[in-house]
Amino acid sequence: MALKKIEDKTPISRFREFLEAREYIESFEKHEEDDVFAAIDYMLIHKEYHYLLRMILEHCQKPGIEKLSSYVFARLDCLKREEDKKLLQQLLLCKNNGIGKNVFTYILSCCEFMDVERLLKEYPISGEELQGLLEYGDCQSVRRFAEKLHDDLFERLRILEEFFELYHRKSENE
Numbered sequence: 001m002a003l004k005k006i007e008d009k010t011p012i013s014r015f016r017e018f019l020e021a022r023e024y025i026e027s028f029e030k031h032e033e034d035d036v037f038a039a040i041d042y043m044l045i046h047k048e049y050h051y052l053l054r055m056i057l058e059h060c061q062k063p064g065i066e067k068l069s070s071y072v073f074a075r076l077d078c079l080k081r082e083e084d085k086k087l088l089q090q091l092l093l094c095k096n097n098g099i100g101k102n103v104f105t106y107i108l109s110c111c112e113f114m115d116v117e118r119l120l121k122e123y124p125i126s127g128e129e130l131q132g133l134l135e136y137g138d139c140q141s142v143r144r145f146a147e148k149l150h151d152d153l154f155e156r157l158r159i160l161e162e163f164f165e166l167y168h169r170k171s172e173n174e
Contacts, residue, residue, distance in 0.1 A: 053087040066098030073102045078110035092123045111139035117148050
């Protein structure tokens with residue numbers, strides 16, 4: 001008769017090395033949530049920010065990654081390295097809207113260290129997110145971004161008004 005192996009369900013409170021924590025993060029769907037969060041905390045303490053961003057990007061289509069990204073961005077220091085900011089831009093464009101919203105909020109919360117206009121240049125901002133700009137309006141970078149949005153939106157509105165004026169007349173004449 002073989003001995004049955006009992007699986008230890010106690011949460012891991014401390015990781016001893018990067019590789020051990022990495023295994024929990026990269027296969028987050030196989031582990032208890034508390035253990036994965038502990039592994040993320042290990043990475044944050046050791047300032048492995050680039051790794052965490054890359055991991056979220058690589059797994060951006062997996063179910064449950066939104067919760068992990070929310071956890072990471074709620075605890076992440078404001079990034080200063082350009083390589084990390086480029087990853088933020090890629091995460092914004094990930095097809096997972098939950099991650100995009102987490103990154104958008106994070107960028108606004110760190111606006112004094114970031115060029116918001118440059119980071120959000122290609123991001124299709126929603127009406128709800130526009131409303132969120134009000135909360136961070138004191139930041140110079142957010143104000144520059146809002147001014148750029150204002151100018152772009154009014155130019156688009158002018159073109160649309162021309163379009164409807166021109167084609168509305170044509171449809172009346174027919």
